[in-house]
Amino acid sequence: MVELLHYEHGIYAFDAGYIRPQLAAIHLIVENGQVAVVDTASNACLPRTLEALRVLGLTPARVAWVVLTHVHLDHAGGAGTMMQAFPEARLIVHPRGARHMADPSRLFAAVQAVYGDEEAHHLYGDLLPVAADRMISAGDGFEFDLGGRTLVCLDTPGHARHHLTLLDTRSGGLFTGDIFGLSFRELDVDGRPSVIPTTSPTQFEPEVMHQSVDRILSYRPEALYLTHFSRVGDVQRLGSDLHRLIEAHLAVAERERDSGPEREARILAGLWALIDAEAMRQGWRLAPKQWREVLGSDIELNAQGLDDWLDQPRSG
Numbered sequence: 001m002v003e004l005l006h007y008e009h010g011i012y013a014f015d016a017g018y019i020r021p022q023l024a025a026i027h028l029i030v031e032n033g034q035v036a037v038v039d040t041a042s043n044a045c046l047p048r049t050l051e052a053l054r055v056l057g058l059t060p061a062r063v064a065w066v067v068l069t070h071v072h073l074d075h076a077g078g079a080g081t082m083m084q085a086f087p088e089a090r091l092i093v094h095p096r097g098a099r100h101m102a103d104p105s106r107l108f109a110a111v112q113a114v115y116g117d118e119e120a121h122h123l124y125g126d127l128l129p130v131a132a133d134r135m136i137s138a139g140d141g142f143e144f145d146l147g148g149r150t151l152v153c154l155d156t157p158g159h160a161r162h163h164l165t166l167l168d169t170r171s172g173g174l175f176t177g178d179i180f181g182l183s184f185r186e187l188d189v190d191g192r193p194s195v196i197p198t199t200s201p202t203q204f205e206p207e208v209m210h211q212s213v214d215r216i217l218s219y220r221p222e223a224l225y226l227t228h229f230s231r232v233g234d235v236q237r238l239g240s241d242l243h244r245l246i247e248a249h250l251a252v253a254e255r256e257r258d259s260g261p262e263r264e265a266r267i268l269a270g271l272w273a274l275i276d277a278e279a280m281r282q283g284w285r286l287a288p289k290q291w292r293e294v295l296g297s298d299i300e301l302n303a304q305g306l307d308d309w310l311d312q313p314r315s316g
Helices: 043-055 077-086 098-102 105-115 117-124 206-218 233-256 259-284 288-310
Strands: 011-015 024-030 034-038 063-067 090-093 136-139 144-146 149-155 163-166 176-178 224-226 228-232
Touching: 011 228, 024 043, 024 149, 024 224, 034 144, 043 077, 063 144, 077 090, 077 206, 090 098, 098 136, 105 117, 117 259, 136 206, 163 206, 233 288, 259 288
Parallel strands: 034 063, 063 090, 090 136, 176 224
Antiparallel strands: 011 024, 024 034, 144 149, 149 163, 163 176, 224 228
16 A cells, blocks of 8 residues: 655655655645646556555546656656546646657667666556647746646756746645755655755756756745655755755866766766765765665766766857
8 A cells, every 4th residue: 555645735745666665756736636746757656646546535537737847757757657547637748858758769768778678668668658639838937727726837957958846836835856856765864854966967957957956945945845755844955955066066077077988987986975975964874885775876877967967068
């Protein structure tokens, strides 16, 4: 049975069951019997979503919206399957991501190139397209109604150019996908969260990421809802930490700019040294081996993204 995290203002979350526990959250916003699903994880996560609806006494027909913060497959891989399961829903996606939802073959090919065909199918199954007439390409400031509750899409690039943050005007909370980084509950210290930026390939843009983080902070929210992993408070402190760590990631990369074929490996080693220091700063109570297991794949992706960023042309 799925365990629902129940927050105020009709906001719920549950573990998507993607790869490992507490890696990816799916959020539900419920207002007057209508539901918005925020991010979908993979096809295999649909049964948990249906169970969450059942626990809330709601049918699939009550889902009015499926909202994608961006089209990376740990956020959008189950979109086509969910749209089949939710007959009344419409999909909201950034204009840059809509074509990939209509034809997800390029997304899947990119995953196959990284993981191989067998592992790609294991992680995501067969990606289903979404019909164009059931999609809304939501630009900055796009508003939509959920049972009398206004939700607003904010264009927040930096992690990806097809990234939206969802502002809930009822609670004042924002659903930030990956632009406000990763905050895993295993690392909390007496309920005090930590945050790590995600600089994964291929659209990491540090100055734009800083701007998007500042835009989120400008709303002075009491809480943010991250896909990895769910609700955090103490938002202004986390924003300061995020700005500091973005710059620290860039410093690691710049030190290795001319390191040749070993550059990515050297960036990875530098990031682990940075995270060692952050563990001390934040007072993480897990043993290093344990927190390295929690963060391992994300730090590797961050190193890949920084290595890619070093090769990108600079403006000016």
